Amino acid sequence: MNFHILTLFPEMVQNGLNTSIIGRAVNAGLLSVETVNIRDYAFNKHQSVDDYPYGGGAGMLMQAEPVYLAYEAVAKRIGSRTAEKKKTRVVYLSPQGDVFTQKMAEELAAEEDLILLCGHYEGIDERVLEEIVTDYVSIGDYVLTGGELPAMVIADAVSRLVPGVLHNDVSAEFESFQDNLLEYPQYSRPEEWRGKKVPPVLLSGHHANIEKWRRQQSILRTKERRPDLLERSRLTEEERRWLEEEGGLV
Numbered sequence: 001m002n003f004h005i006l007t008l009f010p011e012m013v014q015n016g017l018n019t020s021i022i023g024r025a026v027n028a029g030l031l032s033v034e035t036v037n038i039r040d041y042a043f044n045k046h047q048s049v050d051d052y053p054y055g056g057g058a059g060m061l062m063q064a065e066p067v068y069l070a071y072e073a074v075a076k077r078i079g080s081r082t083a084e085k086k087k088t089r090v091v092y093l094s095p096q097g098d099v100f101t102q103k104m105a106e107e108l109a110a111e112e113d114l115i116l117l118c119g120h121y122e123g124i125d126e127r128v129l130e131e132i133v134t135d136y137v138s139i140g141d142y143v144l145t146g147g148e149l150p151a152m153v154i155a156d157a158v159s160r161l162v163p164g165v166l167h168n169d170v171s172a173e174f175e176s177f178q179d180n181l182l183e184y185p186q187y188s189r190p191e192e193w194r195g196k197k198v199p200p201v202l203l204s205g206h207h208a209n210i211e212k213w214r215r216q217q218s219i220l221r222t223k224e225r226r227p228d229l230l231e232r233s234r235l236t237e238e239e240r241r242w243l244e245e246e247g248g249l250v
C-alpha cells in the first residue's frame with residue numbers, strides 16, 4: 001500500500017504516521033507514506049494557496065490550481081490512469097463525505113495506491129474537486145481545522161489490514177465489527193489486581209467454554225453499548241433465547 005497525502009502540513013502527517021506500528025511497517029517496506037506539500041505548487045510570489053470565496057461569506061478557500069498541480073505530480077509519477085492501471089482513487093477528507101467504516105477500510109486496503117487530499121480553511125474550490133476526487137469521506141460528524149487528522153485515521157485503519165502489518169497470530173479481520181459485535185473483555189496478569197479477579201472460566205483451560213463465554217460477553221456488551229449494531233448482527237436462535245433470559249438481568 002502506497003499512501004500519497006496532499007497537504008499543507010506534511011510534517012504533521014509524517015510525524016503521525018512514522019511512529020509506532022505504522023512506522024515499523026513503513027521501515028519494513030510493507031507501506032509507504034509520501035506527503036506532497038501543496039504549497040510547493042503555489043503559483044504567486046507570496047506562495048499563498050488560499051483566497052476569498054466568490055459571493056462573499058466567512059473564511060478562505062484553497063485555490064484549485066495548486067491542488068491540481070500537486071495531484072498531477074503524484075498521478076504522473078505513479079502512472080494513474082494509464083492503459084495498464086485503473087484510475088487511482090482520490091479520497092477527499094470532508095465533513096460532507098460518507099462516514100468512514102471498517103467496511104470502507106477493507107475496500108481501500110485492496111488498492112495499490114491511495115491519494116488522500118487534505119483541505120484547510122473552509123475547504124477547496126469545487127472545480128478541482130469535481131476534476132480529481134473519486135471518494136468523499138468523513139471520519140465523523142464534527143468539524144476539524146484540517147483534513148490531516150482524518151487522513152491519518154484512514155491511513156491507520158487501512159494500514160493495519162495490509163498483510164504483515166499486524167504480526168499477531170490472528171488476522172485483523174477476525175475481530176471487532178466481525179458480525180457487527182463488539183469485542184469481549186480481555187485480561188492479562190496478574191490473576192488478581194486490587195481485589196478484582198480474572199473471570200475463572202478464562203483460567204480453566206476449557207476452550208469450548210472460553211469461546212462460549214467470550215461470544216456471550218460480546219453479545220451482552222454490544223446490547224449495552226451499541227444496540228444499533230446488535231440489530232445487524234446474526235445471532236443463532238439459541239443465542240437469541242439466551243439473550244431474552246439474560247437480557248432482563250443486566
Ligand code: 4G0
Nearest residue numbers: 093094095119123138139143144146
Ligand atoms: C473540507 C474532515 C475540509 C471542508 C475535514 C473543512 C472534519 C472532517 C475541511 C471543510 C475537516 C471529518 C466545509 C468546514 C477540513 N473536518 N469529519 N476539516 N468545511 O472527516
